[in-house]
Amino acid sequence: MLLASLNPAAVAAGADVADAVRIDGVTWSRSDLVGAATSVAERVGGAARVAVLARPTAATVLGVVGALIAGVPVVPVPADVGVAERRHILSDSGAQAWLGEVPEYTDGLPHVPVRLHARSWHRYPEPSPDATALVVYTSGTTGLPKGVLISRRAIAANIDMLAEAWQWSADDTLVHGLPLYHVHGLVLGLLGSLRIGNRFVHTGKPTPHAYAHAVTELGGSLLFGVPTVWSRVVEDGDAARALAPARLLVSGSAPLPVPVFDGLARLSGHQAIERYGSTESLITLSTSAAGERRPGWVGLPLRGVRTRLVGEDGADVAHDGETIGRLHVTSPTLFDGYLNRPDATAEVLGADGWYRTGDVAVVDAGGMHRIVGRESVDLIKSGGFRIGAGEIETVLLGHPGVREAAVVGAPDEDLGQRIVAFVVGDAVPDALIEHVGQQLSAHKRPREVRIVDALPRNAMGKVLKKELQQWV
Structure with missing residues (x-):
């Protein structure tokens, strides 16, 4: 089951907590969230796909979770997306309605509102693990965004892998202030919390003060941020020191500069967890709660993940920590292709199950990976x-x-x-x-x-x- 902790049987067995989710001034117990999201499910069941304006609000949480309970794939749409890109996402995805907040422009689609106080206890059967959960549009370097098909199975597998690597449990309180239309904030932060059963706190804006408050006042133990967030935390020394009681600080979505890694370690006492992934693969590499954390390196393959480095001649390159190669991965977390784009899918996803990431990396003798960057812009031939x-x-x-x-x-x-x-x-x-x-x-x-x-x-x-x- 993708969202096992939303199962009403789990709530009845004592898994309920009064403050399971905090976002946008709203706090739900787990049973309240189940009831509210199931009420949404009743309104969208049977739809092919629905679009959710993915602002960090209570309506977004209920829209996403309600659709997943009903087995309806969700198309998260960034709130600041341009007109042409938004219209492309809606037409390409085949979304049949807007669910949740009313967008400024509906583009001709009906709007299904989310009622925060409605409740339903209808039981929905769990959809097939192979069913699509999300269609997340990537902002590629050229052309219009492509819709990445992410299955329920892939999301569940990835959350369980990270739970093992990070010793992530229901005892944690996960904190972040990231967007809810990317893997980092939506899949790991929100859906991860619902599957693991930990408390979830969305800070709104990811400010140093908000993160410090979440730790000191709300018991935040597992904090997610992008490098710019952690850089600002380090610049605000008091905020960084306030994070000392947390258990893990996790950085992703871009490389964490070594001075920021060192600053966090010096001020908060925490060496940040770094990890690597993409919309197409979810998270495949990470340092671990119990293992080495080396600044500038993103760790080892998660359980079930294999990687290889390929040279320009197609042969594997040496794992010597120096030789650069194209990074390929195979994993239970891989996407099921780009929606309506078999040509683009074939370019990156081989019949042998290896995903050509487009990134270049080095691997040392112990299997630790360092991402050099995108082959198209970060590999310089001089x-x-x-x-x-x-x-x-x-x-x-x-x-x-x-x-x-x-x-x-x-x-x-x-x-x-x-x-x-x-x-x-x-x-x-x-x-x-x-x-x-x-x-x-x-x-x-x-x-x-x-x-x-x-x-x-x-x-x-x-x-x-x-x-x-x-x-x-």
């Missing part, structure tokens, strides 16, 4: 060398005059690509080039450093390198 942008970014972030850094390859007639670094900070560009030259091989020094006011990022904190490449 002067005959294959260079990972992430390695240079890590060194730049170690300079006291650098707050943020992003490295890209720019076309160069002589080198093929030259290394260009964009930096937020007050360091002198020539000094940064020399700093990298002292730490890394000469061919990894940036040929150019540009000081900028801010780096372009998406809602999850990932730097938009395609946009940066247009700045060169």
Whole structure:
């Protein structure tokens, strides 16, 4: 069962708690959530798919959970999505109605409201594990977003894998302030909490004060954040120190800079858990609660996951911690393809069950993985060398005059690509080039450093390198 803790039999057996879910000023017991979500299920049962405007609200929680109880796939739609992209998501997904909050533009679809105080105790049979739970649209680097088909089986398997790696249990109180339209906030944060049975607190905005309050006043033990969240927590030293009573701090959706990892460890006493995944694969690599946590490395394959690194010649590359290869994964958590896009599915998902992630990585002799970045923007081929942008970014972030850094390859007639670094900070560009030259091989020094006011990022904190490449 995907959401085992929502089973009314579990509630009757004593699994109920008065504050199972806190979000947007609303607090539910687990039995209240079951009743409210089942009331929603009665209103959407039989629909092919429904769209949910995925703001962090009580209506979003009930919309998603109610549809899943009824076996209706959910299409989470970001609240800040552009008009053209929203219309594409709705038409491509075949969503038959908006469920939950009333969007500003309905685009001709009927709206099914969510009644926060309605209750139903109808029992729905558990849908097939192979049934689609979510259709999550990815913002690809080119073209319109593709709908990723994520099954109930994949979600359940991933949550159980992470529960094992992170020693995540019903005794935890999980806290985050992330969007509810991505894997991180929706699948891991909300659905993970409902399956494991722990308390769930959504802070609204992921501010340092909100996270500190959730730990000190609400007993937060398991905290999720993206690197920009943790960077702001470190900058607010009091907030970081307030996180000391927590059990685990988890960072994902983008690489965690080593200085932020070190700052959290120094101020809060916690070495952050880092993990790696994608919408298509869910989470496949992670450091563990009981294992080594090495800054800049995303850990080992979770139970049931296998990985391989493939060179340009198609052969496996050495696991020496240095040699870069294309990362492929196979896992019980893989997606079932892109909706309406068999061509795009075939490009990344082989008949042999291996998913070509599009990321490049290195693996050491112990199996620990470090993600270099996207093959399209983070693998720089300069002067005959294959260079990972992430390695240079890590060194730049170690300079006291650098707050943020992003490295890209720019076309160069002589080198093929030259290394260009964009930096937020007050360091002198020539000094940064020399700093990298002292730490890394000469061919990894940036040929150019540009000081900028801010780096372009998406809602999850990932730097938009395609946009940066247009700045060169």
